[in-house]
Amino acid sequence: xxxxxxxxxxxxxxxxxxxxxxxxxxxxxxxxxxxxxxxxxxxxxxxxxxxxxxxxxxxxxxxxxxxxxxxxxxxxxxxxxxxxxxxxxxxxxxxxxxxxxxxxxxxxxxxxxxx
Amino acid sequence: xxxxxxxxxxxxxxxxxxxxxxxxxxxxxxxxxxxxxxxxxxxxxxxxxxxxxxxxxxxxxxxxxxxxxxxxxxxxxxxxxxxxxxxxxxxxxxxxxxxxxxxxxxxxxxxxxx
Numbered sequence: 568x569x570x571x572x573x574x575x576x577x578x579x580x581x582x583x584x585x586x587x588x589x590x591x592x593x594x595x596x597x598x599x600x601x602x603x604x605x606x607x608x609x610x611x612x613x614x615x616x617x618x619x620x621x622x623x624x625x626x627x628x629x630x631x632x633x634x635x636x637x638x639x640x641x642x643x644x645x646x647x648x649x650x651x652x653x654x655x656x657x658x659x660x661x662x663x664x665x666x667x668x669x670x671x672x673x674x675x676x677x678x679x680x681x682x
Numbered sequence: 683x684x685x686x687x688x689x690x691x692x693x694x695x696x697x698x699x700x701x702x703x704x705x706x707x708x709x710x711x712x713x714x715x716x717x718x719x720x721x722x723x724x725x726x727x728x729x730x731x732x733x734x735x736x737x738x739x740x741x742x743x744x745x746x747x748x749x750x751x752x753x754x755x756x757x758x759x760x761x762x763x764x765x766x767x768x769x770x771x772x773x774x775x776x777x778x779x780x781x782x783x784x785x786x787x788x789x790x791x792x793x794x795x796x
Binding site for chain 1: 690714716724725726727728769773782783784785786787788789
């Protein structure tokens with residue numbers, strides 16, 4: 568069974584703090600993704616990575632950065648947290664096509680509150 | 683226009699009912715289509731892929747209309763356990779460089795009541 572784990576289920580941070588969210592997958596997947604999910608807006612892609620040290624901006628990268636030093640680990644960094652970054656953050660991974668499913672496997676999510 | 687649009691609902695149906703969800707996508711280059719299910723306070727999980735010829739998995743039937751850029755999900759004989767948010771998901775494979783990137787609709791909420 569594929570397993571994607573995230574470092575925290577709940578996190579409360581203050582405005583201006585630097586925040587690290589970590590994600591680890593155990594299936595040797597090439598692709599990893601960070602999303603945020605907000606009511607009425609659905610899942611929005613922040614960044615993704617298709618290989619170690621490689622990253623691509625998603626639809627809403629502003630205010631975020633990422634790091635992928637090892638294949639199994641993908642970190643999301645909020646350099647200076649703001650209240651509008653209060654959200655549910657979901658990490659996902661998938662294997663590289665072609666010939667394989669595009670199915671993404673999600674972690675349980677981190678609910679981040681910035682006060 | 684959003685890349686993937688769904689009616690957010692909510693849909694409230696009695697047990698045993700048949701319910702259908704619709705979804706439209708804007709990118710005609712989209713290659714792969716899926717329905718994901720997300721239970722309350724849980725992560726999304728793949729429910730089923732959607733194939734051009736239509737496909738069925740038990741009580742669930744998915745249809746794709748490429749000409750109209752339209753996807754549907756039909757649930758027959760609804761169960762209480764079908765209560766969840768259903769996400770329409772599309773992959774646009776532009777020359778094989780999409781890296782598995784998916785675009786999610788905002789989801790349709792279904793509540794099945796006794």
